[in-house]
Amino acid sequence: xxxxxxxxxxxxxxxxxxxxxxxxxxxxxxxxxxxxxxxxxxxxxxxxxxxxxxxxxxxxxxxxxxxxxxxxxxxxxxxxxxxxxxxxxxxxxxxxxxxxxxxxxxxxxxxxxxxxxxxxxxxxxxxxxxxxxxxxxxxxxxxxxxxxxxxxxxxxxxxxxxxxxxxxxxxxxxxxxxxxxxxxxxxxxxxxxxxxxxxxxxxxxxxxxxxxxxxxxxxxxxxxxxxxxxxxxxxxxxxxxxxxxxxxxxxxxxxxxxxxxxxxxxxxxxxxxxx
Amino acid sequence: xxxxxxxxxxxxxxxxxxxxxxxxxxxxxxxxxxxxxxxxxxxxxxxxxxxxxxxxxxxxxxxxxxxxxxxxxxxxxxxxxxxxxxxxxxxxxxxxxxxxxxxxxxxxxxxxxxxxxxxxxxxxxxxxxxxxxxxxxxxxxxxxxxxxxxxxxxxxxxxxxxxxxxxxxxxxxxxxxxxxxxxxxxxxxxxxxxxxxxxxxxxxxxxxxxxxxxxxxxxxxxxxxxxxxxxxxxxxxxxxxxxxxxxxxxxxxxxxxxxxxxxxxxxx
Numbered sequence: 001x002x003x004x005x006x007x008x009x010x011x012x013x014x015x016x017x018x019x020x021x022x023x024x025x026x027x028x029x030x031x032x033x034x035x036x037x038x039x040x041x042x043x044x045x046x047x048x049x050x051x052x053x054x055x056x057x058x059x060x061x062x063x064x065x066x067x068x069x070x071x072x073x074x075x076x077x078x079x080x081x082x083x084x085x086x087x088x089x090x091x092x093x094x095x096x097x098x099x100x101x102x103x104x105x106x107x108x109x110x111x112x113x114x115x116x117x118x119x120x121x122x123x124x125x126x127x128x129x130x131x132x133x134x135x136x137x138x139x140x141x142x143x144x145x146x147x148x149x150x151x152x153x154x155x156x157x158x159x160x161x162x163x164x165x166x167x168x169x170x171x172x173x174x175x176x177x178x179x180x181x182x183x184x185x186x187x188x189x190x191x192x193x194x195x196x197x198x199x200x201x202x203x204x205x206x207x208x209x210x211x212x213x214x215x216x217x218x219x220x221x222x223x224x225x226x227x228x229x230x231x232x233x234x235x236x237x238x239x240x241x242x243x244x245x246x247x248x249x250x251x252x253x254x255x256x257x258x259x260x261x262x263x264x265x266x267x268x269x270x271x272x273x274x275x
Numbered sequence: 276x277x278x279x280x281x282x283x284x285x286x287x288x289x290x291x292x293x294x295x296x297x298x299x300x301x302x303x304x305x306x307x308x309x310x311x312x313x314x315x316x317x318x319x320x321x322x323x324x325x326x327x328x329x330x331x332x333x334x335x336x337x338x339x340x341x342x343x344x345x346x347x348x349x350x351x352x353x354x355x356x357x358x359x360x361x362x363x364x365x366x367x368x369x370x371x372x373x374x375x376x377x378x379x380x381x382x383x384x385x386x387x388x389x390x391x392x393x394x395x396x397x398x399x400x401x402x403x404x405x406x407x408x409x410x411x412x413x414x415x416x417x418x419x420x421x422x423x424x425x426x427x428x429x430x431x432x433x434x435x436x437x438x439x440x441x442x443x444x445x446x447x448x449x450x451x452x453x454x455x456x457x458x459x460x461x462x463x464x465x466x467x468x469x470x471x472x473x474x475x476x477x478x479x480x481x482x483x484x485x486x487x488x489x490x491x492x493x494x495x496x497x498x499x500x501x502x503x504x505x506x507x508x509x510x511x512x513x514x515x516x517x518x519x520x521x522x523x524x525x526x527x528x529x530x531x532x533x534x535x536x537x538x539x540x541x542x543x
Contacts, residue, residue, distance in 0.1 A: 004294075004374040008364045016367070024407070031404035038390075038397045042433075111389035114381065116364035117405045186311045272366045273302045273329075 014266040016118075021265075025118040032121055036128040058137040062088055069205055078148040082236045085144055087204040089137035090163075090231045093130050094170045094224055095195045100126030101174025102181050102188045109275045119268045120261070123178040127171045141235070151238035158234040158241055165246070166227050169253035173223075176260030179267050182274050198222070203229050223252040291376050292457050292488035293339040293362060299370030300332040300357055300512075331357035333512040334371070341377075341456075342485045346503035346520060347492040348527055354512040355492045359461050362490075377456030377488070382446055391435035395426060395445055398434055402449065416453050423478075424448035425471070444471055451478050458482060461492040476502070496524050 044053045062085040069084065104122040105112070112119060181187050199205075201222050208229040211219065219225040227249035230241035332354045339345050347355050360366045362373055363381045390398060399420060403413040421430045424444045429437065437445075450458065460479070479502060483489060493499055499506060499520060506523040508515045510530070516523050 004376050005378065006364060006373075006375040008361065008367055008373040008375075010369055010371075011367055027407055028404060030410055031401060034404055034410075035401055038393050038401065042392050108389055111402065111405055113360075113365065114389075115402065115406045117407070121405070184311060186313065269367050270302065272360065 032125050035125045054136040086235045093134040096130035097127045097170035097174045101178045104178040123174040127174045153238040155240045165253045172257030172260045175264045179264040290341045292341050294374040297371035298335040301369045335514045344489040344503045346499035346506040349509035353509040379457045380455035381459040382450035395430040420448045420452045457488045459490045
């Protein structure tokens with residue numbers, strides 16, 4: 001007799017067989033890139049400037065926020081503008097991952113009800129889309145870096161580990177919020193206010209060093225505070241991030257990633273009957 | 276949609292295609308269609324449970340061999356779609372085991388096109404990739420799928436502009452053009468116009484062969500009787516009967532009629 005091609009059995013301890021799951025996920029990596037590309041194409045479909053919006057959006061955004069801090073704070077030096085753009089672009093990598101992730105499962109209903117595949121592909125795709133949107137902003141920031149005459153040092157290489165931690169955090173948040181939204185749809189409506197609050201609580205419109213000791217203590221509870229501060233320190237000031245900030249952001253990023261992934265995988269079985 | 280392994284099989288007639296052993300499926304479902312915090316808070320103080328346990332399948336056992344065209348009948352809520360989703364791995368079982376001995380292509384109730392803002396072409400590719408096909412495999416089949424669906428240039432229009440008939444045509448084409456070892460079609464023949472329905476039925480007839488297994492889920496008993504060589508009847512998650520189409524359909528009709536007359540007596 002032939003060996004079965006597929007065997008379906010009850011999950012143990014609420015989790016799918018992990019080796020098989022990972023193998024299946026890897027086999028479908030083309031889906032993630034194809035989905036992300038199609039989604040990006042569609043977001044600017046029909047607009048005159050098309051994909052140019054991927055560069056224009058971050059530029060306009062930083063312009064608007066610069067206007068805001070200029071009007072409110074009166075500060076307009078070059079380093080301030082560099083700090084604003086660098087932090088804002090990284091903040092939007094995380095925020096876009098959250099916004100894309102929140103409906104990743106609920107809007108994938110047709111696919112989930114018809115096809116057997118690792119559901120985690122959908123929130124991963126949301127983070128990949130956010131990354132695709134982030135890459136043009138890096139190029140824009142590269143140009144700003146040159147124009148503003150910001151320092152070039154070997155410390156700039158710290159940008160890679162910092163970005164890696166930010167990506168783990170973005171992915172963890174996307175996975176976590178996509179599964180929460182299956183059970184509590186209100187989270188999708190609350191999200192714009194949550195990301196807006198996160199923006200104001202993070203060192204984007206101001207520098208971390210300008211906060212009082214008391215506020216800094218409070219910021220320990222902000223998962224993105226230290227990663228944004230490290231990023232600005234590296235790419236704007238050309239300095240190495242502090243060890244404490246790196247450790248704290250890593251703890252936040254990996255905790256959210258592992259908790260989110262565990263929650264997602266243990267609930268994934270439910271999704272097809274909840275949608 | 277399609278779930279194809281990397282290699283193709285040759286199957287002898289009466290070789291095992293699907294083995295369903297003691298299959299049980301229960302799941303919790305929320306009473307509110309859209310579970311929100313507000314709904315949860317509202318039910319908190321009243322001690323009312325906001326979820327209920329649904330026993331969709333209960334100890335279902337049967338085998339499907341190659342060369343079989345299996346019809347699945349039963350009233351609404353009998354567990355037909357749950358059974359198909361468990362066989363295709365969309366919902367893991369709570370008890371028992373399902374073994375599948377070949378490549379499966381499914382056309383379940385909702386069909387193709389998970390993202391309405393994307394074109395038919397993009398959705399076919401994404402659906403295929405999600406199901407584990409390679410881009411080359413989809414490339415090979417794409418022209419035949421587009422041609423069979425008769426969508427013409429609309430294949431490159433966003434799917435939100437499609438009519439329900441166009442959706443159904445594309446969904447059927449995706450499932451039936453790829454030549455799978457096992458084809459599962461759930462209620463898909465009830466949509467689409469008469470001409471396409473006939474074309475679909477003819478395609479299913481073409482696909483009937485000794486080295487393929489077909490499963491048709493339908494309320495159209497006449498079609499089931501005409502197309503299938505075996506039928507199973509499900510009721511409230513349990514397997515009521517399995518056998519040749521005319522016998523099972525006859526028993527099912529009697530069962531439904533008996534329930535109907537019982538309820539009309541109640542009215543009197």
